[in-house]
Amino acid sequence: MVRSKKKEPQTELEKLQTENICLRAENTLLKKAKTLVEEKKAWTHLNGQKSSTD
Template sequence: QKYGEDGLRGTRSYHYTTAEKLKIVEEFTVNSVPLQELCLRYDLNRSTILKWVRAARQGISLNNKRRGRPPKDMARPKKREPQTELEKLQAENLRLRAENALLKKVKALVEEQEARRRLNGQKPSTN
C-alpha cells in the first residue's frame, strides 16, 4: 500500500552497513518498536529483520559478506635474491639455457619458413 504498483516491481540494491543493522536490531529489541513499523520505515522484509535479530542474539557478526568469486591474485611472486655465489651462477646458467633454447626455436622456425618459400618458388626475405 505504501509504494503502490512500484512496490511490486522490483527490489532495490542497497546494502545496509553493520552499524545500520545493529541500530535496527536495537530498535526492535531494546525500544520494542513493532516489526511492522520497522519494515515500513526501512523498507525491509520481516524475515530479514528477524534474521538479523537472531544473528545478533547468537553473537554472529552482521557484516556484509562478499559475494561472488574471490579475485585472483595476479601479482608476480617476489623474487628472492640468491644468497651465495653458487646460487647466483646457477640462476644465471638456468636463464642462459632458457634463452639459448628460445633462440634455437626461433632459428628453426625461420628455416622452416624459408624452406616453405623455396618450395613455393619465392625468394627468401631480407628480414
C-alpha cells in the same frame, strides 16, 4: 625468468645456478627461432618465392 622472493644476498653458487637457468632458457628460445627461420626459408623455396631476408 624466475625471480627469487627472498631479500637475503645470494651465494656465488646460487647466482651461477640462476644465470645457468636463464642462459638455458635463452638458448632454447634461440634454437626455436632459428628453426622457424629455417622452416620459413624452406617453405618459400618450395613455393618458388623469394625470401624477404636475402
